[in-house]
């Protein structure tokens with residue numbers, strides 16, 4: 315019985331297969347007919363025969379009908395406000411700087427001795443912002459985006475307007491919040507406020523970041539409400555959510571400023587911007603007259619960066635109100651929408667013209683020696699060396715110390731450094747000559763160190779923006795600066811391609827360093843490597859033995875009694891029972 319059923323099923327399958335084959339033959343005949351029709355309409359191009367003797371066209375997907383498939387051109391969408399930017403010169407020299415008398419600043423502000431002229435970005439932005447403060451517009455002032463090269467003086471563009479808005483007799487309300495991506499920048503910007511705020515310091519400026527103790531910050535915010543807060547987003551949100559109501563009242567905010575805006579990442583809206591805008595109020599979309607009136611309360615947003623993204627989605631994230639763009643380009647706005655596939659608004663001039671770049675290509679085993687020879691040959695006074703891994707920072711530091719034999723001091727600075735030790739390290743670098751500081755990218759953006767002669771990319775930067783920001787630690791305020799990138803035949807290829815695609819290659823000089831150039835220092839170099847190997851092997855033994863030492867704030871926190879007053883780190887004394 316079962317066999318019969320199987321046999322019947324097979325029979326049905328055969329009949330179905332025959333029907334399907336007839337269908338396919340009919341289809342093929344139709345297709346051939348179609349081909350026949352087009353035959354007399356236009357001469358059929360020579361059929362390309364592939365190796366296997368088949369018609370090449372048939373090997374690809376057959377497009378039915380007559381339309382030709384063609385690649386559509388990628389649409390370049392640039393916001394209209396990016397197209398109609400207020401532009402100014404990217405170069406800083408006597409011809410592009412303006413005298414201080416050209417801009418009236420409030421008399422209660424003290425001009426630091428180092429400031430004698432206004433840089434192009436300041437001369438372009440400050441009058442517009444001062445005007446909005448002296449004569450507030452009926453609705454709310456337009457938000458501002460500033461795209462200018464590194465070291466061009468963008469910080470002052472918001473420090474002065476904020477201090478002008480606070481006024482000479484400040485009330486107890488919070489006028490401005492400035493957000494920056496890393497805590498080293500928080501301290502630097504508070505210092506810039508102090509420079510202009512005068513010795514008695516009319517405006518109360520506080521810093522909120524991982525460098526300070528959270529509880530201490532919270533007590534200070536409640537006891538003495540500040541006029542200006544400079545913070546990292548994470549620490550600000552921590553204060554805004556730690557207690558209800560939060561000790562920070564954002565409802566009367568005049569400025570919401572984000573420096574190094576493109577570094578805040580695509581998740582910033584979810585992480586902190588929604589919460590801050592909600593607490594500021596007035597950011598809702600306008601649906602009725604009441605909204606228009608309520609919108610007057612919204613703070614004026616100012617976003618800044620040397621590589622402000624041109625990406626419409628990213629710019630849209632900021633929810634800017636009728637934004638006004640100030641952008642550094644040597645020529646008019648055509649640079650901004652340049653055909654170069656770059657996502658910087660500041661166009662091809664993202665690198666200050668006072669910076670020269672050299673690419674050293676050598677075998678990777680000689681890279682520490684190549685770095686030493688470049689520092690020694692050019693007699694750089696202060697050198698910043700960027701590495702990608704923490705491990706290579708202390709190894710490179712050891713080899714350079716061995717090679718330099720006291721010619722210059724070598725330190726290294728990474729995110730592992732906590733609390734005050736970071737600022738002591740930077741202060742030591744700023745105050746002393748003949749320094750080499752090896753650091754990770756925590757110092758790549760915004761950090762304003764004193765007269766860095768040379769930036770060395772010991773490990774090449776991952777993308778063009780990072781290259782621009784690392785290079786921008788030198789050649790600041792129009793001074794001369796040198797950038798040296800170190801690579802080997804493999805890594806050089808991708809690096810050169812990246813810089814050429816984004817028009818940052820400019821007049822870079824490429825130098826091949828062959829093995830014979832290293833012979834004169836080879837003996838010392840070998841000794842340095844040997845001593846490094848012994849240190850690394852002893853370190854690995856101690857690491858297996860005991861936990862690595864912590865430094866600074868982290869170490870102090872470890873040696874503090876817990877809530878119950880116990881000291882868990884002390885070994886419990888075992889009492890003998892006999």
Ligand SMILES: Nc1ncnc2c1ncn2[C@@H]1O[C@H](COP(=O)(O)OP(=O)(O)OP(=O)(O)O)[C@@H](O)[C@H]1O
Pocket residue numbers: 428429430431432433436462463464465466467468469470619620759760761762786790791
């Ligand atoms: N008008 C000026 N005259 C002289 N020096 C100035 C002037 N404006 C700014 N500077 C100095 O130029 C240096 C760079 O300024 P600032 O840090 O504001 O640049 P930036 O554009 O913010 O750089 P980055 O993009 O790296 O953050 C600082 O040391 C600052 O003191």
